Amino acid sequence: MSDALKEDAALLFEAVREAGELGRSLTRRSDLQRWTKPDGSEVTEGDLAINVFFEERLKAVRPGYGWLSEETPDDPAERMKQDRLWIIDPIDGTRAFIEGRQEWCVAVALAVSGRPVLAAVYRPMRDEFYSAIAGEGALLNGSALEIPDSGSLEGANIAGNRKALASLSHHGIAADPSGSLPLQLRLAYVAAGRLDGAVSAGKRNDWDLAAGELLVIEAGGAVSGISGEGYIYNKPDPWQQGLVAAGAKRHAALINALRMT
Structure with a gap:
């Protein structure tokens, strides 16, 4: 793994964990504003706050990287100029977030030449931090993950x-x-x-x-x-x-x- 990728991994993993903590702190608010998007999905102050956080912690620090986030208007022509791309979902599971349930997470990947090379998915309400580096394996709270496999679908x-x-x-x-x-x-x-x-x-x-x-x-x-x-x-x-x-x-x-x- 290159030094540049190590630095990106450290940056990404720290930012995703902090973003999750920000989201968890916002769940305690009873006055959290929310809106309905044109496509019928919902967005909250929490989604937008985490998106701004990532813009400050990732986009501003790596200005030469492309940007694709659910909560930022997309500019395909601009992002496709860049070989490296942050792919952001500030809150995946906004309905659960609104209802005070645990089934939501913060998810970010870094893609290079169209393929993800770094990933972090953080479920703050259960403190589950999933991470992966291409060629280095996947982890849950630091423990290696390995999928049990079978060619059968019966009972799967x-x-x-x-x-x-x-x-x-x-x-x-x-x-x-x-x-x-x-x-x-x-x-x-x-x-x-x-x-x-x-x-x-x-x-x-x-x-x-x-x-x-x-x-x-x-x-x-x-x-x-x-x-x-x-x-x-x-x-x-x-x-x-x-x-x-x-x-x-x-x-x-x-x-x-x-x-x-």
Whole structure:
């Protein structure tokens, strides 16, 4: 690992942990403002405050890196000029954050040439800090993660949206709709072996995927779209077509099962 990547990792991991603590402190406020976006999703003062925090701690410190955040208007032409890209989800699981539940996290990845090389997903309400460096493995609170794998889908605990799970129902999976669990935490749970896999049909935003993808890959798994093609980030449209994440053998079984539907 280069010295530059080590410095970026230290910067990223410290910033994500501090951002999570900021988010946790804001959950104690009873007057937290919130709004509905044009797409119908919700945003709060917490999302915006954490986004500003990252702009100060990451964007300002690395001005030559591109920027893609759920809470910043996207400028594809500008970000695509840069080989290195911060991919930010200030709060993944805003509904849980609003309702005072624990199922929310802060997630950031650094992508280089379209692929994530650093990732951090922090779940502050349980003090779970997931991190990964490309080629160096994935960790949960400092302990190495390794996905238990199998080529069988029978009894596998697969989280996802109902459309994707319906396509797998006749393969004997233990379907987990996980409506309250945001995508980044589903991916973190796959990396940690708490879920056997995660699937989702339809377009999924890059900021919902990039950090969690690296966690799964570095824990020995595989991540792709429904078609089986891998993700490339920093494209004009910042989204991917679907999600399939699991250990390498189970990932292949899931892709085959989805193709048969």
